[in-house]
Amino acid sequence: MSVVEKPEARRGGVTGSRTTRLLGLTVLAGIGLLLYLAFVATDPDATQKDAVRLMYIHVPSALVAYFAFTVTAIGSVMVLIKRSVWWDLVAGASAEIGTLAAALTLITGSIWGRPIWNTWWEWGDVRLLTTLVLFMLALGYLAVRRLEGTAEERAKRAAVVGLLLIVNVVIVNRSVEWWNNQTIHQESTIAEAAIEDLKAFTLFFSIVVGLGAYFWMLIHRFRLAWLERQDERFGLDEAITRRRAEADELVGDGARQGGRA
Amino acid sequence: MLSEILLVAGKDLRIERRSRVAINQVAPFSILVLVLFGFALDADRATLTNFTPGLYWVAILLASILAIHRSVAVEAGEGAREGLLLTGLRPASVFLGKAAALIAQILVVAGVLLGGVSIFYGASIDDGLLLVTALVGAVVGVGAAGTLYGALLGGQRTRETVLPILLLPVLSPVLIGATRAFGDAMGTVAADGWAWTRGLYGFAALYLALGVVSHGVMMEEN
Numbered sequence: 001m002s003v004v005e006k007p008e009a010r011r012g013g014v015t016g017s018r019t020t021r022l023l024g025l026t027v028l029a030g031i032g033l034l035l036y037l038a039f040v041a042t043d044p045d046a047t048q049k050d051a052v053r054l055m056y057i058h059v060p061s062a063l064v065a066y067f068a069f070t071v072t073a074i075g076s077v078m079v080l081i082k083r084s085v086w087w088d089l090v091a092g093a094s095a096e097i098g099t100l101a102a103a104l105t106l107i108t109g110s111i112w113g114r115p116i117w118n119t120w121w122e123w124g125d126v127r128l129l130t131t132l133v134l135f136m137l138a139l140g141y142l143a144v145r146r147l148e149g150t151a152e153e154r155a156k157r158a159a160v161v162g163l164l165l166i167v168n169v170v171i172v173n174r175s176v177e178w179w180n181n182q183t184i185h186q187e188s189t190i191a192e193a194a195i196e197d198l199k200a201f202t203l204f205f206s207i208v209v210g211l212g213a214y215f216w217m218l219i220h221r222f223r224l225a226w227l228e229r230q231d232e233r234f235g236l237d238e239a240i241t242r243r244r245a246e247a248d249e250l251v252g253d254g255a256r257q258g259g260r261a
Numbered sequence: 262m263l264s265e266i267l268l269v270a271g272k273d274l275r276i277e278r279r280s281r282v283a284i285n286q287v288a289p290f291s292i293l294v295l296v297l298f299g300f301a302l303d304a305d306r307a308t309l310t311n312f313t314p315g316l317y318w319v320a321i322l323l324a325s326i327l328a329i330h331r332s333v334a335v336e337a338g339e340g341a342r343e344g345l346l347l348t349g350l351r352p353a354s355v356f357l358g359k360a361a362a363l364i365a366q367i368l369v370v371a372g373v374l375l376g377g378v379s380i381f382y383g384a385s386i387d388d389g390l391l392l393v394t395a396l397v398g399a400v401v402g403v404g405a406a407g408t409l410y411g412a413l414l415g416g417q418r419t420r421e422t423v424l425p426i427l428l429l430p431v432l433s434p435v436l437i438g439a440t441r442a443f444g445d446a447m448g449t450v451a452a453d454g455w456a457w458t459r460g461l462y463g464f465a466a467l468y469l470a471l472g473v474v475s476h477g478v479m480m481e482e483n
Contacts (some may be wrong), residue, residue: 039427097279102342115337133430134431136426136429136430137430137431139426140423140426140427140428140430143426143427144413144414144423146415147414147419147423148418148419158415160413160475161427164431164471167467167471168430168431171434171464171467172430172434174434174435175433175437175438175460176437177459178442179437179438179441247443
């Protein structure tokens with residue numbers, strides 16, 4: 001897909017459309033319902049008490065983060081194979097949302113860990129350490145995306161790092177697991193049907209809302225990146241045209257004044 | 262191909278022999294890190310001896326960052342990169358040559374550091390063969406990953422700040438594996454050092470392969 005579009009398409013560009021507004025409103029309504037389910041409709045847990053409610057933001061955040069980075073890796077492959085600008089922007093947008101989700105996962109996990117594990121941070125947990133390293137790697141990826149160079153250079157460089165991101169996550173996960181082969185993370189409570197129906201529904205619902213929010217943000221961030229790319233592409237040409245027009249006006253004025261003299 | 266690798270490695274090592282950055286700057290920096298650990302841990306000999314493997318490898322990683330910057334910097338100025346491209350050498354040879362030179366320099370620093378931990382921390386070696394094997398495997402991994410990411414950042418003005426952010430999380434498995442293997446070799450940790458050493462060689466092989474495959478792209482871009 002070509003970067004080149006009519007410069008006019010850039011003017012007055014907005015990132016919203018009827019579909020995204022509908023999606024945004026649906027996600028917003030979903031968040032409202034999720035808040036009701038999480039704080040009012042569901043009961044506290046017998047052992048975790050109210051801390052269990054953090055699960056409704058922690059679990060979807062983690063899943064969205066991993067999903068987002070998978071999309072980044074796929075986008076990176078597509079950039080390297082097809083030199084696709086579209087996929088480059090999708091990979092970058094997805095990585096930004098994934099980084100945000102990973103941060104949210106770490107923060108909510110830490111808040112949950114304080115009353116349940118009696119510590120803000122637990123070194124003996126593989127998933128925790130892997131998520132932290134993933135977050136760090138993602139920050140590196142985003143730093144690489146902001147390096148100088150042409151759009152094509154930046155895209156290819158970011159694609160290599162994006163691809164290595166997944167490779168590194170797997171290596172880190174294996175090594176941490178080997179290093180300290182334990183997790184104090186609770187097992188998948190849904191898989192074991194260990195939580196009651198409404199809690200399970202709320203958890204599933206939170207994942208759906210989380211993914212909905214991800215796609216809403218992805219579309220907007222992608223469109224913003226696209227507009228930025230267009231601006232980068234045509235901004236200089238337009239500035240030169242404006243300066244030339246100004247110069248022409250000045251020359252015209254000078255000529256008129258000279259004629260009068 | 263071997264002659265090409267030796268050519269590139271020889272070039273970098275000749276530059277190093279003339280500038281003496283690794284010996285005059287990187288090695289003293291790594292010793293300084295060891296001394297700072299001593300201050301930070303209240304000069305407690307028992308604690309320092311116990312944690313020698315971890316402290317040693319953190320010092321190596323920090324020193325390696327400096328060595329990688331240097332390795333990239335020699336290609337960054339005065340059209341050196343363009344010159345390298347114009348030689349017609351295979352990108353894989355350039356990668357392996359630069360990695361070999363970097364590995365050689367880090368190994369020298371690692372040797373200096375071994376002396377440092379035995380003097381400052383009172384570290385002793387129970388299994389010399391395991392220690393040397395693990396050391397070589399880990400340093401090859403650091404050198405391969407460092408060369409790959411260094412090439413990725415190329416002549417970027419901000420590479421001094423971006424490289425550590427990018428590379429240190431990538432090297433965390435090396436830190437874990439090498440620390441465990443050294444812990445076994447120094448008798449401070451009950452771990453299967455040889456199993457960790459195999460893991461270190463696996464990491465090194467993976468990054469050497471990734472570098473060989475992708476270095477061409479990186480050379481074109483930077």
